[in-house]
Amino acid sequence: MEIEGIKINDNDLIFVPLGGSNEIGMNMNLYHFSGKWIIVDLGISFGDDTMPGVDVLVPDPSFIEAQRENLLGIVVTHGHEDHIGAIPYLWERLGCPIFSTPFTASLIRRKLVEKGILERVKLVEINPSSKFEVGPFKLELISLTHSIPEPNGLVVECGEQIIWHTGDWKLDPDPQVGQPGDMEALKSLASRGVTAMVSDSTNAHMAGTTGSEGALLSSLETLFSQYRKKIGVACFASNVARLRSIAMAAKKNDRHVALVGRSLWRMYEVAKENGYLLDVPDFISEKDVGFLPDDKVVIICTGSQGEPRAALSRIADDSHPEISLAGGDVVIFSSREIPGNEKAISRVQNKLLDRGVKIITEQDHHVHVSGHPAHDEVVFMYQTIKPDIAIPVHGEKKHLRANASIAKLCQIPQILMPDNGNVIRLCSGRAEVIADVKADALVVDGKQLIPLASQTIKDRNKLLHNGSIFSSIILGSNGSCDGPPVVTCLGVGAGIQVALDQQVEALMSDEIETLSPAERSLDENVINACTKAIKRFCRRQLGKNPTILIHIIRTDLEE
Ligand SMILES: [Zn+2]
Numbered sequence: 001m002e003i004e005g006i007k008i009n010d011n012d013l014i015f016v017p018l019g020g021s022n023e024i025g026m027n028m029n030l031y032h033f034s035g036k037w038i039i040v041d042l043g044i045s046f047g048d049d050t051m052p053g054v055d056v057l058v059p060d061p062s063f064i065e066a067q068r069e070n071l072l073g074i075v076v077t078h079g080h081e082d083h084i085g086a087i088p089y090l091w092e093r094l095g096c097p098i099f100s101t102p103f104t105a106s107l108i109r110r111k112l113v114e115k116g117i118l119e120r121v122k123l124v125e126i127n128p129s130s131k132f133e134v135g136p137f138k139l140e141l142i143s144l145t146h147s148i149p150e151p152n153g154l155v156v157e158c159g160e161q162i163i164w165h166t167g168d169w170k171l172d173p174d175p176q177v178g179q180p181g182d183m184e185a186l187k188s189l190a191s192r193g194v195t196a197m198v199s200d201s202t203n204a205h206m207a208g209t210t211g212s213e214g215a216l217l218s219s220l221e222t223l224f225s226q227y228r229k230k231i232g233v234a235c236f237a238s239n240v241a242r243l244r245s246i247a248m249a250a251k252k253n254d255r256h257v258a259l260v261g262r263s264l265w266r267m268y269e270v271a272k273e274n275g276y277l278l279d280v281p282d283f284i285s286e287k288d289v290g291f292l293p294d295d296k297v298v299i300i301c302t303g304s305q306g307e308p309r310a311a312l313s314r315i316a317d318d319s320h321p322e323i324s325l326a327g328g329d330v331v332i333f334s335s336r337e338i339p340g341n342e343k344a345i346s347r348v349q350n351k352l353l354d355r356g357v358k359i360i361t362e363q364d365h366h367v368h369v370s371g372h373p374a375h376d377e378v379v380f381m382y383q384t385i386k387p388d389i390a391i392p393v394h395g396e397k398k399h400l401r402a403n404a405s406i407a408k409l410c411q412i413p414q415i416l417m418p419d420n421g422n423v424i425r426l427c428s429g430r431a432e433v434i435a436d437v438k439a440d441a442l443v444v445d446g447k448q449l450i451p452l453a454s455q456t457i458k459d460r461n462k463l464l465h466n467g468s469i470f471s472s473i474i475l476g477s478n479g480s481c482d483g484p485p486v487v488t489c490l491g492v493g494a495g496i497q498v499a500l501d502q503q504v505e506a507l508m509s510d511e512i513e514t515l516s517p518a519e520r521s522l523d524e525n526v527i528n529a530c531t532k533a534i535k536r537f538c539r540r541q542l543g544k545n546p547t548i549l550i551h552i553i554r555t556d557l558e559e
């Protein structure tokens with residue numbers, strides 16, 4: 001098989017990360033064997049302040065889309081957005097079945113309903129800790145622990161070779177929801193000989209172990225007991241175990257728990273649908289909070305990352321229809337600050353502080369545990385699995401490096417830190433990058449997907465930082481200005497508008513005069529000359545370089 005000029009033998013075992021390597025988010029990994037492909041995970045990531053107007057990014061699937069007749073399925077490790085979020089945006093371009101455990105399938109199903117494509121998608125539910133086959137791929141899910149129910153590592157067996165794709169995981173002997181990781185299955189996997197371990201690097205740079213949800217529960221119990229007024233807790237809706245920990249800590253302190261935010265109710269519904277959270281007292285609605293004394297309520301809300309439209313932001317603004325917090329109330333941030341969100345989080349925290357609300361974060365008390373393995377857990381996994389090759393993924397460069405140095409410490413014979421787009425051949429215990437394919441991010445821009453590296457996004461950045469000037473010029477006979485040009489300035493200041501209104505005619509006429517009549521007959525020449533004139537003016541007056549757009553209207557076309 002030859003794809004984009006790359007020769008791939010049918011029996012080559014190939015790994016291609018198209019997202020999630022050297023970045024956090026947007027996980028998309030491909031495996032090839034026997035002429036067929038599967039995708040493992042299909043997630044999104046979020047825009048930052050270098051991407052104006054961009055909320056959501058998805059991986060570029062064009063490499064695999066070009067061979068969709070050989071694409072057999074999307075296997076999903078767990079239900080976090082960085083693993084399932086891109087399914088509704090990209091499924092139509094891939095058109096293959098999706099395999100996941102029931103809890104994750106419930107989340108995916110809701111996304112497909114929203115997109116109006118549920119009837120067309122074959123969504124196959126696979127029980128946790130089970131084996132299944134997709135074409136030539138013999139697959140097995142091994143249950144692990146993380147920060148959402150039903151996280152799985154995936155065993156990908158291709159002929160003689162076995163890959164252990166960990167997905168997101170940590171070691172938690174007391175996860176509160178679900179079982180501890182299946183250590184027996186890991187040992188049995190190791191005994192079969194693993195060619196490569198493709199593993200989560202997110203927290204590999206952190207010392208020790210990540211910590212257990214069970215220990216957090218007792219910490220929250222103690223914390224809740226110290227307060228007599230309202231307690232708010234901000235956390236990720238998908239952290240079902242955390243909802244349980246908060247609910248149990250509240251029960252112990254004789255408090256009812258309200259869920260505030262649509263995504264929390266949706267997650268509660270999905271959890272119950274799949275048999276989770278059935279042992280906690282029913283959550284109450286935000287409307288009920290007002291009927292309870294302050295010391296009888298805990299409010300779980302969305303918005304731990306400072307999202308402006310989430311419940312916590314609205315509570316901080318005092319614009320929430322049902323919930324208000326005041327002096328003596330407390331808000332616990334039971335989450336980590338995702339890099340890039342610090343300012344937004346501070347904004348919300350400052351507003352709460354202004355209202356006299358006490359803020360408690362990870363720095364003040366044990367209120368959060370991560371879902372990813374720290375140093376000692378990564379060591380444990382390498383020592384248990386003993387792969388021939390370590391391939392760190394799911395992290396920025398520094399995270400991959402930390403994972404790689406642990407692999408080195410554990411004497412893994414070969415370590416390969418991949419980049420998105422690397423086509424990696426895994427054979428007889430050797431990994432080798434044989435080519436690179438396109439693996440840029442695509443921006444979800446309203447109803448279209450556009451490349452992040454496109455002129456559209458570059459233009460937006462330029463418009464955002466320098467403003468813009470539009471001008472229409474009417475050219476009469478001989479190509480000279482027929483009346484004053486019209487100028488509109490956006491985002492460059494009122495003074496420049498006034499100055500241009502007065503001077504633009506002279507500026508442009510002077511510049512057009514430098515062109516011969518033959519040169520003036522081409523719009524392009526006139527546009528360049530006028531752009532130059534305004535550019536020079538702006539540099540002199542403003543010391544800036546706004547985007548300039550010139551439209552030419554000719555009145556002498558009949559002649
Ligand atoms: Zn995850």
Ligand SMILES: [Zn+2]
Pocket residue numbers: 027080082083168394
């Ligand atoms: Zn993840």
